[in-house]
Amino acid sequence: MRPLFRMIVPAFPGDNIFTRQAKRTTALGPILIATAANKLLGWRVEVVDENNCPGAPKDENGLLDHVALQKENPATAVGFYCGLTSTIPRVWDIADFYHRRGTFNIAGAWHAHYCPEETLQNDIDVVVHCDAEEAIRQILSGLGKENFLENIPGISFLQNGHFKTSAPKIDQVFGLDPNLSNLPFPDFGLLKYARIKLYPISRIKGCSGNCEFCSVKEKPRWASAEYLFETVKWLVETRKAKRFFLVDDSLKEDLAGATKFFNMVADRYGDRLDFSIQLWLKIAENTEFLQAIKGAGVRRVCIGVESPIDEDLRAMRKGYNSDKMLEWLKILQRYAKTHIMLIAGYPVKERDVFLSAEKIVKRFRRFIRKAHPDSVHVMLPGPGVGTDLRKRLKEEGKLFSEDVVSWRYYDGRFVLFRPDDNMSLQELQDLPLKIMSRFYHPLSFVRVVIKTIIFPLDFFIRGWKNWHRGWTREVVKSGGYLLMRKWKTRQQVDKFIEKLEDR
Numbered sequence: 001m002r003p004l005f006r007m008i009v010p011a012f013p014g015d016n017i018f019t020r021q022a023k024r025t026t027a028l029g030p031i032l033i034a035t036a037a038n039k040l041l042g043w044r045v046e047v048v049d050e051n052n053c054p055g056a057p058k059d060e061n062g063l064l065d066h067v068a069l070q071k072e073n074p075a076t077a078v079g080f081y082c083g084l085t086s087t088i089p090r091v092w093d094i095a096d097f098y099h100r101r102g103t104f105n106i107a108g109a110w111h112a113h114y115c116p117e118e119t120l121q122n123d124i125d126v127v128v129h130c131d132a133e134e135a136i137r138q139i140l141s142g143l144g145k146e147n148f149l150e151n152i153p154g155i156s157f158l159q160n161g162h163f164k165t166s167a168p169k170i171d172q173v174f175g176l177d178p179n180l181s182n183l184p185f186p187d188f189g190l191l192k193y194a195r196i197k198l199y200p201i202s203r204i205k206g207c208s209g210n211c212e213f214c215s216v217k218e219k220p221r222w223a224s225a226e227y228l229f230e231t232v233k234w235l236v237e238t239r240k241a242k243r244f245f246l247v248d249d250s251l252k253e254d255l256a257g258a259t260k261f262f263n264m265v266a267d268r269y270g271d272r273l274d275f276s277i278q279l280w281l282k283i284a285e286n287t288e289f290l291q292a293i294k295g296a297g298v299r300r301v302c303i304g305v306e307s308p309i310d311e312d313l314r315a316m317r318k319g320y321n322s323d324k325m326l327e328w329l330k331i332l333q334r335y336a337k338t339h340i341m342l343i344a345g346y347p348v349k350e351r352d353v354f355l356s357a358e359k360i361v362k363r364f365r366r367f368i369r370k371a372h373p374d375s376v377h378v379m380l381p382g383p384g385v386g387t388d389l390r391k392r393l394k395e396e397g398k399l400f401s402e403d404v405v406s407w408r409y410y411d412g413r414f415v416l417f418r419p420d421d422n423m424s425l426q427e428l429q430d431l432p433l434k435i436m437s438r439f440y441h442p443l444s445f446v447r448v449v450i451k452t453i454i455f456p457l458d459f460f461i462r463g464w465k466n467w468h469r470g471w472t473r474e475v476v477k478s479g480g481y482l483l484m485r486k487w488k489t490r491q492q493v494d495k496f497i498e499k500l501e502d503r
């Protein structure tokens with residue numbers, strides 16, 4: 001039997017706003033790498049996603065049972081998706097399990113890229129930096145040969161206990177494949193046990209922005225509009241795919257290409273397909289693009305609004321101030337549902353005005369009320385690995401080190417640094433839930449009932465679209481309220497802040 005390469009997407013450390021979505025989708029990077037590996041003769045390839053594996057064997061903690069997987073179908077090489085820092089402790093646990101069984105362990109994506117030495121000390125044999133489509137094939141073809149890692153570009157490994165790297169830069173991101181249009185389409189058929197309802201797709205890598213809290217530091221590159229259109233068409237034809245999430249951070253890097261892509265979709269499918277996309281707020285000024293997304297069935301736009309406070313926006317280096325935010329959001333709402341993402345309690349080096357936690361809550365709540373989005377996600381500032389924010393907080397002596405706050409807390413819900421004098425640790429920790437508690441309110445349950453009862457009248461007066469959007473918004477708010485209650489209890493049980501205050 002040919003050897004097996006198993007790619008693993010590790011489980012999130014706890015329930016967060018993405019848990020439900022994760023059960024219907026998967027991470028695109030590991031699928032692309034598995035697709036490239038599967039083109040090699042001599043290897044079998046599979047992907048397992050611990051967040052989406054309803055049909056898989058489970059262990060006593062309800063997690064994917066790797067003992068059973070290895071027994072049934074032993075892997076020779078294992079790949080670990082390390083794109084989200086919060087999942088890294090889980091990677092280390094499984095990597096240890098596989099290493100004891102003699103597998104060759106390979107890690108890739110953001111966390112491993114920025115922290116290769118730490119990764120290699122945790123049962124990983126090689127870290128692949130950035131684009132890994134070519135490197136994975138070279139690693140698997142060389143496996144077992146002497147010094148086979150030596151001439152592979154863009155990797156790090158230990159040689160006789162010494163760190164060796166062929167990556168050009170580790171504090172930056174680089175692209176190894178100059179032509180993204182040449183890459184194969186993602187083969188979701190390699191994913192075992194999962195139910196995929198929402199297909200992640202991508203065309204543009206990198207961003208020309210310079211936000212302080214962001215790890216994406218790659219100069220933008222993109223595949224052609226035709227490449228993405230053909231990907232969609234292929235997924236529709238081979239998998240009956242209907243819903244897509246375009247994961248590109250920054251469509252604005254090639255707005256003409258993005259517009260062309262959506263026009264191609266509209267020509268072929270009208271608005272029958274369902275797309276969610278991420279948008280830069282200022283794109284609201286480009287009517288041609290907005291018309292294209294509407295025509296192609298873009299149902300939902302996710303917008304990193306970040307903050308309604310100008311001082312925060314300046315510190316983040318977001319590239320705009322709050323002046324026209326509401327105006328832009330109103331425009332976008334005419335074209336699609338809006339999901340806005342905000343960061344509360346951003347650490348600003350020097351504040352002109354003293355803003356207490358209470359004032360910040362009020363400012364954010366007022367903004368959300370005026371913006372009237374379809375859904376909201378407020379998170380805490382995340383000094384992720386590789387970000388300038390992390391560097392600054394470290395220099396200012398405010399960052400909690402990894403031995404105080406484990407990587408598992410890096411999911412946007414926990415305090416990771418000492419706040420400025422304007423608030424206590426507990427106040428900072430409470431900001432997101434306090435802000436969101438007005439939007440995700442138990443009254444929404446009542447509103448769902450009322451909206452259901454008045455449906456015939458509302459349908460008659462405002463039409464199906466308006467009624468349905470209002471009704472869905474209240475359903476989402478009710479779900480959000482239940483989720484937030486769950487978090488609150490978890491956080492109390494965790495006594496997270498008490499432990500930090502003791503430091």
Ligand code: B12
Pocket residue numbers: 012013016018026027028029030032033078079080081082083084085086087106107108109110111128130131132133136200202206213214215216247248249379382384385410411412413
């Ligand atoms: C889509 C997305 C999500 C999705 C899905 C995430 C997922 N993949 O599971 C959702 C919405 C769930 C999400 C949530 C969050 N996200 Co997010 N997300 C992204 C985004 C925009 C795109 C990721 C993607 O699919 N890219 C396209 C693929 C093709 O690229 P890729 O994953 O890098 O894969 C390539 C290489 O890395 C490598 N590779 C990938 N896997 C493997 C595996 C092996 C073995 C090898 C060898 C190579 C390899 O090869 C691939 C192809 O070239 C990125 C930004 C970005 N540009 O990456 C942020 C990003 C990954 N997210 C980020 C963050 C901070 C979050 C949140 C914490 C946000 C929040 N505060 O709520 C949450 C995390 C929640 C949690 N549970 O921890 C940070 C990650 C920082 C970090 N180190 O953790 C990023 C980088 C954005 C940023 N601004 O910095 N996110």
Ligand code: SF4
Pocket residue numbers: 206207208209210211214215216249250304
């Ligand atoms: S947060 Fe978004 S806009 Fe800012 S640098 Fe990162 S990808 Fe670009």
